[in-house]
Amino acid sequence: MSFALAAAGAALIGAGLVAWAFPHKSSCPAEHWLRAAIAATLGLGIWSATYAASLLLFGPVARGPKDAVLAAAGAALLLAARGKSGVEPAAPPGEKKIIFFSGEPAPRWLWVAFAVAAGAAVLAFVHDTLRGSDGGYDAFMIWNLRARFLARAGAGFRAAFSPQMELWAHQDYPWLVPGLVAQGFLLSGREPRAVPALFAGTFAALAVALPALSLGWARGSRWGLLGAIALLTTPCFVIFAAHQESDVPLAAFLAATAALLLFAAERGNPPRLLLLAGLAAGLGAWTKNEGSLYAACFAMALLARSRELRAVGWFAAGFLPFAALVVGFKLGFAPPTDLWKFSTAGSILSHAGDPLRWGRLLLLTLRRIFFFQDHALWVAAEIAVLIAWVRRLPGSVPGTALFLACAAFAPLYVLQPHPLEWLYRYSVERIFIQLWPAAILATLLPLVRVAADTPREASSGSWPMERAPRAP
Amino acid sequence: MTAAILALAVVGLGRMAWFHLAVEARVPHPPPIDDRYRALRALLPASGAIGYVSDRRVARAPAEYETSPGTRMYIEAQYALAPVILRVEDDRAALVLVNAAAPASVAALLDHRNLCPVADGGRGAMLSRPRVR
Numbered sequence A: 001m002s003f004a005l006a007a008a009g010a011a012l013i014g015a016g017l018v019a020w021a022f023p024h025k026s027s028c029p030a031e032h033w034l035r036a037a038i039a040a041t042l043g044l045g046i047w048s049a050t051y052a053a054s055l056l057l058f059g060p061v062a063r064g065p066k067d068a069v070l071a072a073a074g075a076a077l078l079l080a081a082r083g084k085s086g087v088e089p090a091a092p093p094g095e096k097k098i099i100f101f102s103g104e105p106a107p108r109w110l111w112v113a114f115a116v117a118a119g120a121a122v123l124a125f126v127h128d129t130l131r132g133s134d135g136g137y138d139a140f141m142i143w144n145l146r147a148r149f150l151a152r153a154g155a156g157f158r159a160a161f162s163p164q165m166e167l168w169a170h171q172d173y174p175w176l177v178p179g180l181v182a183q184g185f186l187l188s189g190r191e192p193r194a195v196p197a198l199f200a201g202t203f204a205a206l207a208v209a210l211p212a213l214s215l216g217w218a219r220g221s222r223w224g225l226l227g228a229i230a231l232l233t234t235p236c237f238v239i240f241a242a243h244q245e246s247d248v249p250l251a252a253f254l255a256a257t258a259a260l261l262l263f264a265a266e267r268g269n270p271p272r273l274l275l276l277a278g279l280a281a282g283l284g285a286w287t288k289n290e291g292s293l294y295a296a297c298f299a300m301a302l303l304a305r306s307r308e309l310r311a312v313g314w315f316a317a318g319f320l321p322f323a324a325l326v327v328g329f330k331l332g333f334a335p336p337t338d339l340w341k342f343s344t345a346g347s348i349l350s351h352a353g354d355p356l357r358w359g360r361l362l363l364l365t366l367r368r369i370f371f372f373q374d375h376a377l378w379v380a381a382e383i384a385v386l387i388a389w390v391r392r393l394p395g396s397v398p399g400t401a402l403f404l405a406c407a408a409f410a411p412l413y414v415l416q417p418h419p420l421e422w423l424y425r426y427s428v429e430r431i432f433i434q435l436w437p438a439a440i441l442a443t444l445l446p447l448v449r450v451a452a453d454t455p456r457e458a459s460s461g462s463w464p465m466e467r468a469p470r471a472p
Numbered sequence B: 001m002t003a004a005i006l007a008l009a010v011v012g013l014g015r016m017a018w019f020h021l022a023v024e025a026r027v028p029h030p031p032p033i034d035d036r037y038r039a040l041r042a043l044l045p046a047s048g049a050i051g052y053v054s055d056r057r058v059a060r061a062p063a064e065y066e067t068s069p070g071t072r073m074y075i076e077a078q079y080a081l082a083p084v085i086l087r088v089e090d091d092r093a094a095l096v097l098v099n100a101a102a103p104a105s106v107a108a109l110l111d112h113r114n115l116c117p118v119a120d121g122g123r124g125a126m127l128s129r130p131r132v133r
Helices: A002-021 A029-058 A060-081 A108-131 A137-161 A176-188 A194-219 A221-232 A235-242 A247-266 A271-285 A290-306 A309-332 A345-352 A355-369 A378-388 A397-415 A420-450 B002-026 B034-041 B062-067 B071-081 B103-113
Strands: B049-054 B085-088 B096-099 B115-122 B125-130
Touching: A002 A029, A002 A060, A002 A176, A002 A271, A029 A060, A029 A176, A029 A194, A029 A247, A029 A271, A029 A309, A060 A137, A108 A194, A108 A221, A108 A235, A108 B002, A137 A176, A137 A194, A137 B071, A176 A194, A194 A221, A194 A235, A194 A247, A194 A420, A221 A235, A221 A420, A221 B002, A235 A247, A235 A420, A235 B002, A247 A271, A247 A290, A247 A397, A247 A420, A271 A290, A271 A309, A290 A309, A290 A397, A290 A420, A345 A397, A355 A378, A355 A397, A355 A420, A378 A420, A378 B002, A397 A420, A420 B062, B034 B071, B034 B115, B034 B125, B049 B071, B049 B103, B071 B085, B071 B096, B096 B103, B103 B115, B103 B125
Parallel strands: B049 B085, B049 B096
Antiparallel strands: B096 B125, B115 B125
């Protein structure tokens, strides 16, 4: 019963929010499945974030009622959305209607290539999951450790954030993934190793599906498949997923944010879609600390590209509940983050003014671009494409946000108190994998226009996009 | 562009195949972490904190990580024994986990820390308590 209620809570709240934000019927199968992927991503995230909020506010007894409230709220949203569905009305005369095309279909051989890439990724995931039954280092050091505390400690759950543990437990980190795994443990009554692996696999699938379906919807299935292949054949993607780290779920929330902003731009930034985009960004903030930075970058990019304070306001309104959760947790429960604990005004100033430290960061980054072990040649290719083509195209909200995020990491690396090489070595691939699915979406969308095999009917490549004149 | 993406994908798949089929195959599977601590966990209180000592140094700050070979063992023990909290270098707690990488060094650790054994979990993991002076 409690399992059914939990499943209903997660599924209905995700589906209800998407039905509420998209009052019209899907225009094509890719859009239909994209909405489903967004619903699943939001549903899982909200199921975990509300668990955290209810646990911190009311203790473990609130888990069941929380699921009932989620299911009821989701059902109410679904009911409210019924009857509204229909064909999307045409834009009023004179209003600029932004149009996507579900253009180029994929040839059969490309589907075969996708199947090979997906099959290889699934095999690698299963192989690594069976090989390391406790997940990767971060999984048992941080995420599954936290899940065990939450599931085992009952009313003493605050022990999960105890400063008596060494800093390696990262007691101050947000805990969306541990919240999912802990609830899985509590529902099963045991601690099956399949629970964290199942959530890891689900978020990996969503991280692939969200950019691929967005591309498929906006540019045709050919480009959706190419986007999926690019992600599936990035060597470290499957490893991060199999290691049950929070970077892949954060990547999925970023990709959902980017996809929702794409939807919103196409429809003239309606408040509900912006609210949902803010909500997805907020769930990213509750997944890892970097998520708060990315949310701020998306908000700034939205302001820069749309020039609409109202749009940023709706985005911020969606983000706000999770910002409150993050701030409440950090101020009320978590010990200070090690970045602050080990930093002094003197160390920050001396690092900022140390040209050697900036130079070392530059060298480390240049070396990492060609880090064959984790990236194959994807990062080098991405940078070449950005320099050669994308920089000449009009900017997009996700593209601008990702650029801002990358720029923000430079001072963060230089000013932080830990040894630069050590921190860089253990973190830069994580940051890459967090950003990579959204980067694939933000790069391929405008790039289609300048590609040699551009479909005859193409958009302007800007974001939002307008239908380009048909080629003669 | 399709050809370029597929060429990059082939490189990526090749790298994945090399890593998962050739490199990983040479490294033995890590045993489940809980195996080492299962017997001792049953003897621990349901909550609270115990001490933790080891024959390998545990890093207390990121700068010490590279020179502290006992850090991973501490992390694994904490993972296995949660929600009991392990306090590193606290050998005056009511219960102290002695976690030695070399089982032969347990006796020396007990003696050096003035601890007496409570339960032996095997493979260098032992529950102990401070000797009454």
